[in-house]
Amino acid sequence: MSTLWIATIVTSLLCFLLKFIGYSLPESLLNKPRVQRINLLIPIALLSALVAVQSFGSDNSVVIDHRFAGVAAAAVALRLGANFPTMMLLAAVVSAVIYRI
């Protein structure tokens, strides 16, 4: 089985289990302030890291290229209150234009 299949199937199973366990455990078990605080911060840390890696990572090096222009445009759009589709479309258009120049 290829690594892509392993990643597809195992992550799907684990994420379903996490959802199902959430519905099955007594609320008191995980409803602790520390767990809640960490639960709020984990997606913030991982998503921020993903923004950084996907914007600047190229194999094992850090580069500034057309992607940065697109993501910077997206950040400005978000700052101005743009919605999700507009923001993503803008990032794609700006990046593609810089790439093709």
Next chain:
Amino acid sequence: MSLSAAPFDKRVVLRDSLAVAIPVGTYGAAFGAAAIGSGFSVLQTCLLSLLLFSGASQFAVVGVMGAGGSPLSAIATGSLLGLRNGLYGLRMAPILSLHGVRKFIGAQLTIDESTGVAGIGVYFFWNLFTLIGAVGANSIGDPSAWGLDAAVPAAFLGLVWPRLVDTKSKIVGVIAALLALLLIPVAPAGVPIIATALLAIAFGWRK
């Protein structure tokens, strides 16, 4: 008597459906295209949307694999992002009190991005547009020429943006991004992302 009572008005139904379909569709199509760009097949891409059904986790899996990471890194990152769905379910369970098959389905439809328990409409559009995005991306060639390689980090930015509500979350976000960049040259692909979970634990340990 007019038939314009809200739930039966076709225009209202259409408007409400579009209000769901447009953002979910754009995001789903972007995922489909991103997965193809990362080397996943159309079948694998569609299975991720059908089975995983959690936008951030799906993008993370294809992002880490596309960057050359190991399946272990992809699974760890995707599952860590899935943790919050579990904790969300924990809060929803007493409200919905589902049992048997309905609990099974309810759990699968639980994501915190949209409306908690997303409902069958979001699931439908998410999967439909994943397929459209995947098939489309299969035929466009170079993803960079269409800005796809910037749309993916932009999607992550759009997901993290509304979460940056206080000073602590902003600090964690900035430090996580910097830490990931520092680790890129020295750590195997995927590790720079998972490593930042430790930051979340460290910063969340005390109030």
